[in-house]
Amino acid sequence: MNKPKTIGLIIKPKVPAAEELAKKIITYVKENKLSLILEEKSSKLISIDVDSLPADKLATKADLIVSLGGDGTLISIARHSTNPPPLMLGVNFGTLGFLTEIAPLEFFDVFKEALNANAKTGRRRMLSVTLKRDKKIVYQTQAINDAVIQKSADNKLIELDVEVGGEDVFRIKSDGVIVSTPVGSTAYCLSAGGAIVHPSLSVMEITSICTHSLTFRPLVLPMDYMVKIRVPNHQGDILLMVDGQESIEIEPNDYVEITESSNSVEFVRSPKRTYFEVLRTKLNWNINNHNSNVS
Known part of the structure; x- marks a missing residue:
């Protein structure tokens, strides 16, 4: 150093x-x-x-x-x-x-x-978050804590399709989905019932917000996997929120790609x-x- x-x-x-x-x-x-x-x-x-x-x-x-x-x-x-x-x-x-x-x-x-x-010091990994519309990038950023796809305050439950590594994993009906880093596992993810993940691990965690299901549980994945989350149809106002600091509206058939960022952060x-x-x-x-x- x-x-x-x-x-x-x-x-x-x-x-x-x-x-x-x-x-x-x-x-x-x-x-x-x-x-x-x-x-x-x-x-x-x-x-x-x-x-x-x-x-x-x-x-x-x-x-x-x-x-x-x-x-x-x-x-x-x-x-x-x-x-x-x-x-x-x-x-x-x-x-x-x-x-x-x-x-x-x-x-x-x-x-x-x-x-x-x-x-x-401690090195911490980040997520790369990309919103695509008609195969074109309309928004791209990095997340230290999490990327959250969620309904607006007055919306009903939303339906989301989640794909991991090119494979359809689940369609979920809930208030939204959180994809978090180990650092973010003690933030919104924790409040939604997610696991606490040690920050030295190279993983990400998918946690649902108020799922309309008794069987869904948080899913921990290698951070270099590609997670794709799609809004299958029009369901009112749905937002992509990153680290609780930036947000953008998601339109029907948009999809969000989340994977490990090539950048990291070094904290004292x-x-x-x-x-x-x-x-x-x-x-x-x-x-x-x-x-x-x-x-």
């Missing part, structure tokens, strides 16, 4: 503590003669003359991107990563996040380690917390306060 030379910075709005830390980061970066680029919207929060770029451009220009906010703020820029991916350092200003593991008080210790290429991990510690904290799993051996 090379030492970062260009630092990117994105800030969640209306969080005064995040803005204060951002000013300290800018001062530190300038004192250490590193390049700094602010995310375009974030630059309007800080009255300092600094170069800025839109999130999708910043993700390709910076070597290390600091995100001040929550998981949503971090995902908004990390999902634009290309190869080689920049390091993503997420600082959480709310409850502990699954991706934003770093607390504000420990930021500078972790930041200095990252600048010296000594930080603890907290040196003080393990994956399972984050799970225990976020999901409020009860454990004994004393250590015990399981034999």
